[in-house]
Amino acid sequence: MVDSKIKLPKIPEFDNAAAARARLRQDTLTKPPGSLGRLEPLSIQLAGIYGSSKFSVANKSVIVMAADHGVTEEGVSAFPASVTRQMVMNFLHGGAAINVLARQVGAKVVVVDMGVAADFDRSDGLLQHKIAHGTRNFGKGPAMSREEAEQGIQTGIRIMESEIGAGLDLVALGEMGIGNSTAASAITAVITGQPVSEVTGRGTGLDDHSLQHKIVVIQKAIEVNHPDPQNALDVLIKLGGFEIAGLAGVALSAASHRIPVVMDGFISSSAALLAYKLDPAIKPYLLASHLSVEKGHRAILDHIGLEPLLNLDLRLGEGTGAVLVFNLIEAAARILNEMSTFDKAGVDNKE
Amino acid sequence: MVDSKIKLPKIPEFDNAAAARARLRQDTLTKPPGSLGRLEPLSIQLAGIYGSSKFSVANKSVIVMAADHGVTEEGVSAFPASVTRQMVMNFLHGGAAINVLARQVGAKVVVVDMGVAADFDRSDGLLQHKIAHGTRNFGKGPAMSREEAEQGIQTGIRIMESEIGAGLDLVALGEMGIGNSTAASAITAVITGQPVSEVTGRGTGLDDHSLQHKIVVIQKAIEVNHPDPQNALDVLIKLGGFEIAGLAGVALSAASHRIPVVMDGFISSSAALLAYKLDPAIKPYLLASHLSVEKGHRAILDHIGLEPLLNLDLRLGEGTGAVLVFNLIEAAARILNEMSTFDKAGVDNKE
Numbered sequence: 001m002v003d004s005k006i007k008l009p010k011i012p013e014f015d016n017a018a019a020a021r022a023r024l025r026q027d028t029l030t031k032p033p034g035s036l037g038r039l040e041p042l043s044i045q046l047a048g049i050y051g052s053s054k055f056s057v058a059n060k061s062v063i064v065m066a067a068d069h070g071v072t073e074e075g076v077s078a079f080p081a082s083v084t085r086q087m088v089m090n091f092l093h094g095g096a097a098i099n100v101l102a103r104q105v106g107a108k109v110v111v112v113d114m115g116v117a118a119d120f121d122r123s124d125g126l127l128q129h130k131i132a133h134g135t136r137n138f139g140k141g142p143a144m145s146r147e148e149a150e151q152g153i154q155t156g157i158r159i160m161e162s163e164i165g166a167g168l169d170l171v172a173l174g175e176m177g178i179g180n181s182t183a184a185s186a187i188t189a190v191i192t193g194q195p196v197s198e199v200t201g202r203g204t205g206l207d208d209h210s211l212q213h214k215i216v217v218i219q220k221a222i223e224v225n226h227p228d229p230q231n232a233l234d235v236l237i238k239l240g241g242f243e244i245a246g247l248a249g250v251a252l253s254a255a256s257h258r259i260p261v262v263m264d265g266f267i268s269s270s271a272a273l274l275a276y277k278l279d280p281a282i283k284p285y286l287l288a289s290h291l292s293v294e295k296g297h298r299a300i301l302d303h304i305g306l307e308p309l310l311n312l313d314l315r316l317g318e319g320t321g322a323v324l325v326f327n328l329i330e331a332a333a334r335i336l337n338e339m340s341t342f343d344k345a346g347v348d349n350k351e
Numbered sequence: 352m353v354d355s356k357i358k359l360p361k362i363p364e365f366d367n368a369a370a371a372r373a374r375l376r377q378d379t380l381t382k383p384p385g386s387l388g389r390l391e392p393l394s395i396q397l398a399g400i401y402g403s404s405k406f407s408v409a410n411k412s413v414i415v416m417a418a419d420h421g422v423t424e425e426g427v428s429a430f431p432a433s434v435t436r437q438m439v440m441n442f443l444h445g446g447a448a449i450n451v452l453a454r455q456v457g458a459k460v461v462v463v464d465m466g467v468a469a470d471f472d473r474s475d476g477l478l479q480h481k482i483a484h485g486t487r488n489f490g491k492g493p494a495m496s497r498e499e500a501e502q503g504i505q506t507g508i509r510i511m512e513s514e515i516g517a518g519l520d521l522v523a524l525g526e527m528g529i530g531n532s533t534a535a536s537a538i539t540a541v542i543t544g545q546p547v548s549e550v551t552g553r554g555t556g557l558d559d560h561s562l563q564h565k566i567v568v569i570q571k572a573i574e575v576n577h578p579d580p581q582n583a584l585d586v587l588i589k590l591g592g593f594e595i596a597g598l599a600g601v602a603l604s605a606a607s608h609r610i611p612v613v614m615d616g617f618i619s620s621s622a623a624l625l626a627y628k629l630d631p632a633i634k635p636y637l638l639a640s641h642l643s644v645e646k647g648h649r650a651i652l653d654h655i656g657l658e659p660l661l662n663l664d665l666r667l668g669e670g671t672g673a674v675l676v677f678n679l680i681e682a683a684a685r686i687l688n689e690m691s692t693f694d695k696a697g698v699d700n701k702e
Contacts, residue, residue, distance in 0.1 A: 030441055032555040037664030078701050086698040090381055095691025097382055204383040313388030327678040340446025347437040350429050
């Protein structure tokens with residue numbers, strides 16, 4: 001059994017007073033109360049996170065963590081493992097979907113090598129924090145050591161602290177790693193208690209036969225490793241990935257600094273799930289951007305108790321859905337800060 | 352019986368060849384095919400509308416048409432009719448939700464008086480096309496004359512032609528008019544054949560008792576007026592509004608110039624429904640932005656055969672949901688134009 005204790009930053013309480021002020025303000029704005037639907041509770045949640053009903057979401061980043069997965073040797077992905085390194089280069093050259101969508105919303109893309117099974121030049125503009133050249137194959141034993149898992153989490157925390165030091169207001173969790181939907185499904189099955197077959201999807205595009213094989217690989221991995229569902233660190237060590245460890249750290253650090261954490265799809269949400277199990281105080285700081293096609297995603301959102309804002313049949317990852325939701329977050333913030341009140345605009349209120 | 356013939360601009364065919372080129376390009380971009388979900392068919396639809404897989408959505412407007420409704424004298428709205436004029440002033444001063452959301456996406460807000468029951472100064476920056484000081488109470492007879500209905504449609508067409516002449520790429524339909532959800536419900540019931548009670552909602556916030564009254568008023572109005580469900584012009588004359596007539600004209604004109612028409616909520620969609628009945632060739636040019644809380648909205652979308660992109664429990668109107676979707680449209684366009692291909696980025700494709 002792994003000792004479940006790990007040093008983590010303290011997460012402050014959600015500011016109910018600031019949220020209440022935002023709620024009151026919403027009802028003075030020139031619109032029927034509640035008519036902006038989910039933008040209204042979103043603005044109220046943001047106020048409670050920031051501890052102020054006046055807040056800025058100007059400085060936005062998506063932290064895209066990349067790593068490889070030893071379990072790919074079991075044949076669980078439609079794409080070859082070489083693609084992890086190639087896509088990191090694509091991120092650095094600005095040609096991937098996350099680059100395009102981040103440019104649209106003025107968000108910075110921070111690309112981190114957490115454990116890609118290939119080396120990069122120092123000159124690439126990449127944050128180099130490689131823990132190892134990919135995890136070990138968790139079909140045969142633990143994916144990583146306890147030291148590696150802690151190093152992953154602490155790396156995420158330090159990267160986030162550096163971003164926050166530079167004035168960050170809002171962060172999205174992004175990832176790249178061939179094989180990482182296998183890790184996310186294994187983590188989700190263990191922590192939520194759902195059957196593996198209910199939380200395992202096609203990833204980048206498996207056919208029916210390969211999907212069945214992926215399910216068997218995950219079932220076997222859970223048998224071999226005996227992870228303790230009550231111990232998130234144990235689950236991470238046995239079934240996780242280095243990018244998943246890092247993103248859990250990013251999420252915990254962001255919440256500890258009152259920065260909203262925008263989850264993307266299934267894999268980034270499995271990192272948020274581990275963060276939530278490590279410290280449930282993170283919950284009010286989490287925003288579920290969209291519902292992925294990957295079927296395990298709903299189990300994670302239900303387990304934490306979150307409702308996604310978008311349902312666009314996305315299943316890419318990289319942080320793409322999270323960055324799309326930056327638009328809605330900015331809209332919610334602007335509504336609260338820029339709309340006129342009934343009094344100021346001289347508009348008659350409800351009869 | 353009203354003659355159903357009216358002179359309308361010719362709508363060109365959707366460009367299937369351009370759509371096919373966009374589809375091919377999507378499958379060469381560095382992502383698993385289909386992984387960007389609804390952004391992919393959205394980009395393909397846009398290519399077919401513009402007649403090119405290379406298109407720009409840089410110049411965006413929301414046309415917000417305002418008018419009053421005689422039927423408000425039956426007590427069908429939670430807000431007093433005075434609010435229509437006051438909200439028009441709020442639009443002109445930039446303090447309404449639509450102003451805030453349009454600023455976020457760089458869209459121009461074009462405010463048009465189609466029939467507000469109050470006068471405005473010439474200096475207000477308002478497009479003044481008042482047909483009358485509100486419609487007549489359709490609980491007692493037709494809302495407008497045939498000449499007024501045609502004038503409404505032609506005004507919408509002319510306004511759109513002027514916007515397109517100035518370089519417009521993308522248009523959203525917006526509206527303001529106390530009482531106009533009553534008109535939209537009446538139009539929807541007649542054209543879709545649904546019972547009035549199934550397509551009538553709380554508008555700006557009616558209680559249960561007032562909602563029942565609103566349903567009875569609409570049922571009586573349909574009995575009194577005997578609109579012909581096969582004749583959209585007849586339905587508009589008997590149960591419509593001047594802003595609804597104008598927006599139908601805007602939609603028809605936009606489609607005739609290969610400009611995508613982004614519908615907002617229930618009222619703007621009732622205008623799109625009339626446009627669709629006047630010329631079904633408009634259908635591929637229509638984009639359903641969101642699903643409104645107003646229960647009649649789903650009946651309209653089902654009747655035309657459209658699926659909304661967002662479901663955020665919005666019920667404000669003004670074009671707010673449509674302008675939020677400008678972000679997704681821009682995202683779809685950028686994905687198609689800016690992402691790298693597998694070949695160019697040197698990324699291995701699916702095994």
